[in-house]
Amino acid sequence: MRVVTSCFSRFHIFDQASQLHRLGVLENILTACPKRWAKDWDIPQQKVVSLPLSGAYGYVVEKGLKKVHPLLGRLASESLHSHFSKRLARYIPSTCDVFIGLSSLCLEAIIEAKKKGIFTVVDHGSVHQRAEKKILLEECKLLSISIDEVVPSEWIIEKEEDEFEVADCVSVLSDVARRTLVEAGIPREKVMVNNCGVCLSDFKPYPKSDNIFRIIQCSAITPTKGVHYLLQAFSELKLPDSELWIVGRGKEVSPLLPKIKQYAASNVYFKGAYPQAELSGIYSQGSIFVLPSLVDGFGMVVPQAMACGLPVIVTENVGAADLVMEGKNGFIIPIRDVDALKDRILRLYENKDLLLDMSRNALRSVSDGYTWNDYGDRLLAELKERVCC
Numbered sequence: 490m491r492v493v494t495s496c497f498s499r500f501h502i503f504d505q506a507s508q509l510h511r512l513g514v515l516e517n518i519l520t521a522c523p524k525r526w527a528k529d530w531d532i533p534q535q536k537v538v539s540l541p542l543s544g545a546y547g548y549v550v551e552k553g554l555k556k557v558h559p560l561l562g563r564l565a566s567e568s569l570h571s572h573f574s575k576r577l578a579r580y581i582p583s584t585c586d587v588f589i590g591l592s593s594l595c596l597e598a599i600i601e602a603k604k605k606g607i608f609t610v611v612d613h614g615s616v617h618q619r620a621e622k623k624i625l626l627e628e629c630k631l632l633s634i635s636i637d638e639v640v641p642s643e644w645i646i647e648k649e650e651d652e653f654e655v656a657d658c659v660s661v662l663s664d665v666a667r668r669t670l671v672e673a674g675i676p677r678e679k680v681m682v683n684n685c686g687v688c689l690s691d692f693k694p695y696p697k698s699d700n701i702f703r704i705i706q707c708s709a710i711t712p713t714k715g716v717h718y719l720l721q722a723f724s725e726l727k728l729p730d731s732e733l734w735i736v737g738r739g740k741e742v743s744p745l746l747p748k749i750k751q752y753a754a755s756n757v758y759f760k761g762a763y764p765q766a767e768l769s770g771i772y773s774q775g776s777i778f779v780l781p782s783l784v785d786g787f788g789m790v791v792p793q794a795m796a797c798g799l800p801v802i803v804t805e806n807v808g809a810a811d812l813v814m815e816g817k818n819g820f821i822i823p824i825r826d827v828d829a830l831k832d833r834i835l836r837l838y839e840n841k842d843l844l845l846d847m848s849r850n851a852l853r854s855v856s857d858g859y860t861w862n863d864y865g866d867r868l869l870a871e872l873k874e875r876v877c878c
Contacts, residue, residue: 493588494517502518503529503532505864505865507530511862514869516585517537521539521543524539543573567645574598589611591612592614593645593649596651600655609658614662615785617673618649620672621713625784657875660681661680661681662808663786663808663810665805684811686861688860692769692792693769694798695773701731703733703775704775705733705736705799706736707771707780707790708737710759715783716745717745719781723752724752724754734771738762740759769793769797775797778799780801780803781804781824781830782804782824787807792809800820800847800850802821802834804821804823805824818851818854
């Protein structure tokens, strides 16, 4: 089997390509990223087809045109997605058996691949964006903020729906993502689920330097990630000898600034963004990890934190809930449920033996089935079954 995969930026596709290469089936990865990036994933440079003009175009859109005017930015972004997909179509070799395209960036490429008799897969890293839009519209009303700051554009939803219809298969990262696609009318048998992995050499526990009960959330500071619900829960609990660390970018421009000011406290720290290589050290200074997202296709930070020995609290709309064994390595709560969040935090704060047991279970559970090698093995097995049947 020969597989071509593609992505505009890194996302999880470089990990995917690395696994396909490990398993001996990677023909090429087509990307707007520089070829030199491949070295960090042990992908031979000759397997990388880099489209630097697309990358330069993307940089202009993100750093320039979107800041000039929202409408100009939207039109440019839409143009960029179509431009990249059309360029991909010219680089798919007719000798490959499978083409994988990242959603919203592969429609024209999928159509061309199917003309060549190639099995096509849309890799969709989130839930169905129509389901996401519904939830976020509700949240915008609750927060009295502009929908333009949060809600996905209709054009990108429609393009993804066209891709889902045309492709032979849609690959998602979680059961919750599959559920939203099926609810949108995509046949269940067309959707395959493959949870992301974690690199255990990069994410591992280090000694904690103090006895402070520390809650960590690592995400963009946006309504989508539910940061405001964790801030409220932590503020109302008023736990002695505790801290909340929010790790991620976007505080200064976040529509959540009024909520941040409302729940500001001396033991709440906005740490900013960190390189992936430094996150293990950050997680290891925590006691628990919380991701209270309103909607999240997976949430790779969850298995990363678990690999560092942190029990996790996630909402039912976080895809990485697939990894959570209730009361064993973490807890799953409803979205927007501050009382449930407070209850689970308090339970772990007051019961040190439970915290220790769940910490051990968290580390053990990702080591057994949720490494990137596990992801790669599942992907190849699924492709073989679908292409050969």
